[in-house]
Amino acid sequence: MLNAKPSRLHCAGCDETYSLPQNGAIKLYKELRCPLDEFELVLWTSGHRGKSYPLCPYCFSNPNFRDMKKGCMGCNECTHPSCQHSLNSLGIAQCVECEAGVLVLDPTSGPKWKMACNKCNITVHFFEHAHRVQVAQESCEACEASLVAVDFNKTRSTLPDGETQHSGCVFWDPVFQDLVELKHATMRHPSMSRGGGAWRGGRGRGRGRREKKPKDKMAALAAYFV
Ligand SMILES: [Zn+2]
Ligand SMILES: [Zn+2]
Ligand SMILES: [Zn+2]
Ligand SMILES: [Zn+2]
Numbered sequence: 596m597l598n599a600k601p602s603r604l605h606c607a608g609c610d611e612t613y614s615l616p617q618n619g620a621i622k623l624y625k626e627l628r629c630p631l632d633e634f635e636l637v638l639w640t641s642g643h644r645g646k647s648y649p650l651c652p653y654c655f656s657n658p659n660f661r662d663m664k665k666g667c668m669g670c671n672e673c674t675h676p677s678c679q680h681s682l683n684s685l686g687i688a689q690c691v692e693c694e695a696g697v698l699v700l701d702p703t704s705g706p707k708w709k710m711a712c713n714k715c716n717i718t719v720h721f722f723e724h725a726h727r728v729q730v731a732q733e734s735c736e737a738c739e740a741s742l743v744a745v746d747f748n749k750t751r752s753t754l755p756d757g758e759t760q761h762s763g764c765v766f767w768d769p770v771f772q773d774l775v776e777l778k779h780a781t782m783r784h785p786s787m788s789r790g791g792g793a794w795r796g797g798r799g800r801g802r803g804r805r806e807k808k809p810k811d812k813m814a815a816l817a818a819y820f821v
Pocket of ligand 4: 735736737738739740764765766767
């Protein structure tokens with residue numbers, strides 16, 4: 596299904612061509628699928644040291660949500676309430692640098708884990724050598740950032756007392772202090788006055804509806820926006 600031309604994807608089955616973001620490489624993404632349209636996700640990456648994020652080729656060409664802008668989003672900007680690849684699931688905190696962005700966990704970045712802003716070029720490295728890094732449902736009481744749960748292998752743990760698991764706020768948790776590279780001069784803890792932002796609202800809405808499993812895409816959309 597992958598075309599040689601990196602910026603487009605052609606499906607022979609339905610004879611459709613889907614556009615993809617420019618200036619990067621596209622790989623298949625663990626054969627995971629978008630819950631809205633069952634399309635196989637691809638991973639866009641700007642290069643070895645750069646940013647990468649999964650995206651759904653169908654949603655990229657046919658934005659479904661009100662706040663989707665055509666042709667410029669991946670799953671890291673998708674507000675799908677329950678998709679495990681979306682901003683709602685992987686977003687950690689409001690960007691420390693720009694107004695509108697959200698720092699989103701790059702689930703493919705391990706063992707050199709990082710979170711990257713979905714709007715600007717800020718990348719924050721954290722929890723190097725961790726076995727697993729996950730974004731928890733709970734948020735920090737002080738700053739509304741999503742808590743992050745980290746697992747280390749016993750031999751590689753950089754947690755105090757050789758602990759292998761810890762979860763906490765990447766900005767406030769004293770245990771995480773040395774494991775998060777907030778080295779940019781202007782980086783600071785996001786202030787509470789900036790509030791949770793629209794993506795938080797989306798997450799809240801999603802929670803209550805998760806049990807319902809709408810069977811088709813239109814039903815899914817109708818269920819999310821009442
Ligand atoms: Zn999709
Ligand atoms: Zn998605
Ligand atoms: Zn940003
Ligand atoms: Zn916090």
